[in-house]
Amino acid sequence: MNRREALFSLGTIAASLAVAPSLSAAELKGVPHETQLSDDHMPKPAVRTGGFLVLTVLERKTLGAVYDRLLPADEYGPSATQAGCLEFIDSQLAGDYGSGKALYLEGPISPENEMKLMGTPQFLATPLVRYRVGLTALQRYAEKNFGKAFVELTNEQIDTLLTQLEAGTISLGSDIDSKGFFELLLQNVREGYLSDPVYGGNRDMAGWKMIGFPGARYDYRPYIDRRGENLSLIPVSLIPAD
Template sequence: MNRRDALRSLGALATLATVAPAGAREMHGVPLQTAQSADHLPRPIRFGGYQVITSEADRLTLTAVFDRLIPADEFGPSASQAGCLEFLDDQLAGDYGSGKALYLAQPLDPANEATIMGAPQFLSTPRERYSAGLKALQTYAIAVDGKAFHELSAERIDEVLTALEAGQLSLGADVNGQAFFELMLQNAREGYLADPIYGGNRDMAGWKMIGFPGARYDYRPYVDRRGEDLQLIPVSLIPQD
């Protein structure tokens, strides 16, 4: 599973960039009328320890999974090194984790809903799904391999994740293994490519890898410069002094 290639392919959708000093002229003097109101400003991550993934066993299991989905190599750091666990924990502690945007009320016919929606539907929140899924992965590893999940070899972890992705490995009646794999993969990607203000994409490593110049106010100076290396340093939403 070459997940890093999947991430790098996103670079085709981004403006060409490098981490060299900026060489293109930028616009300054942003009109104050365009400023976001306080209730629409992005909420920075709350640092100071984990809020949801408080179990060390769960963190070790999730680190083992994320770092096989996005391993460290010559292109950049691994998912955990880039802050993807911190990103996910903060998301799970908020509206995403509580499923605020999801319809979670009964009645629900899982088979009927899955047919209509084209994917499994859940009454549990993302926070609950992670709690159950990580414990199920740990239970599986101990039962089958006789050791904790994070102690498995990289090759063995790949085997487990490949089987989960293909829907060929059962984590018990309460956990849809294939859907849980897809959830973890989605969140690992989000953490690696989201603005660093949310805790992941540390040092903008994900953006630098795919050549994305970040949250710039104005791209008008560059719209006609197709195929040109603009040498734009990525910019985050994190306020600069």
């Protein structure tokens, strides 16, 4: 497993912007006030209570071991846990994302039809429940097959297990889609590493600095015609400045 493979596609997208055709900026005027974003569409900062909201100590240890193999520390940046990905996902699982507010969670379930129409399996469990069940299953699998806790496995053993999860060749139980669980973990660790720090992850904007993303700047018009140039812009977060 490539140490930065989880972020490669996103880095490629960012790099492609340097060779895009030149564009000219235009100012939009006369926008009616009715188009303003309402409060429920504004970014909601991560809940900051000084502790974790839903993940237990064991769940954090197991998930941290997984996340840090998907995005380990190297010369390009910190590991997933060092960048705050656990805090990010804990906050998300404690809110609407964890409860599946935006998901259709009613039956009937038809796996074959869902794969044919959507290309992905259908899950009736909420993301929080999927995390709880999946992390418990990983712990149980490690104890049964290696005789020790998941966090005590070597990096090589965890990598092998994750590779099997990704391929769907390992069974964590009849109620768990192994491949789907891996994809959930990978999606969320990417989000935690590259989302705005206001959501709890991407600590010190390490993910943005790694891929050269300048962040949530108000106005890019001074730079839009400067293609193929290293602008050396310091990333800016949605977190209000002191």
